[in-house]
Amino acid sequence: MIPAMMLERVLVIRSGGLGDTLLMWPGLAAMRRRLSGARIELMGHRDRCQLLAVSPGADMALDVEGSGLHVLFEISVTPPDSVRARFGSYDVVVAFAAPGDYALAENLSACGVEEVHAFLPFPSAGDKIHVAEHVKQSLIGVDLASPGEDPVLAVTDREREVGSETLRALGLEGQKLALLAPGSGSKQKNWMPGRFAGLAAGLSRQGFTPLFLEGPADSAAVAAVLDSIGSDHPPVLSDESPAILKGVLAHVSLFVGNDAGPTHLAALMGVPTVAVFGPSDPILWSPIGPAVKVVRSPVECSPCTADEMHACKKRICQDAVEVSEVLNACAKIT
Secondary structure, three states: OOOHHHOOEEEEEOOOOHHHHHOOHHHHHHHHHHOOOOEEEEEEOHHHHHHHOOOOOOOEEEEOOOOOHHHHHOOOOOOOHHHHHHHHOOOEEEEEOOOOOOHHHHHHHHOOOOEEEEEOOOOOOOOOOOHHHHHHHHHHHOOOOOOOOOOOOOOOHHHHHHHHHHHHHOOOOOOOEEEEEOOOOOHHHOOOHHHHHHHHHHHHHOOOEEEEEEOOOOHHHHHHHHHHHOOOOOOEEEOOOHHHHHHHHOOOOEEEEOOOHHHHHHHHOOOOEEEEEOOOOHHHHOOOOOOEEEEEOOOOOOOOOHHHHHHOOOOHHHHOOOHHHHHHHHHHHO
16 A cells, blocks of 8 residues: 555545545545645445535535446446546555456546555444444554544535525525425425424424425425425525525524435534434434434334335324424434
């Protein structure tokens, strides 16, 4: 391995959803502690990676689309010159890739990368370790990171300004906001619409101004909540980019959501965050941050596997979480 003090450029590759990308933050901060003089670049979905391109994280976010990386997943391929030049310019490349992507490390080496590390993006089945800790420990194990306290995800002045502009357009600037996110990447992980409606009412009585978040895949979940409330419902923040969402979160007093990317973002930023968990395992997926509460039911079948979650028709784990429990958790962290 190249001595850490001699490294100049390091590339970390991690494609995936918003939550998967965000859980790279503790690992990137641990890399920065070890490689203080190196330039660290993060490649994946650029709009998600860009959230982590702040100190002490990555120096730059790169888009996997158009990079030529897809070629390097092929077996017995000769990388094109442009791809060799791009990836061969790094001293070290670290890829968090799927189990079947065993050709990637070999092809990165063929591009001229002196040191290549390929890790699974998630802990092996049966390993009870948080996904973020798995990433961090993988990097520490190859002397590319140092242990230490996980920092809060910083917000840039521009992100904060954009958030303020967005809230001003909604007529919400300066209010005590509770951002509620009823959706997620899977409807099986969503708390019941009627419960979110009851939560909004309860938080209003406590002096919060509720604001609902509707991401690109959340229209059905949000519509169901608004139907439960009726015509006089709270405003909705719709389909905003990750950067705008980050800026809005900088002005929020409370966040409540399911096991989903925005929940992880709020928690990492230090926003008081309550996460409603049903089938997800909080040991692996709990949001990380200084003010986080996970509310879940103690039913015997939770947590479950992804296959079990998608096959389940009863959703007792979600039904068992009451509005009063979530309100109590909110009160404890705000």
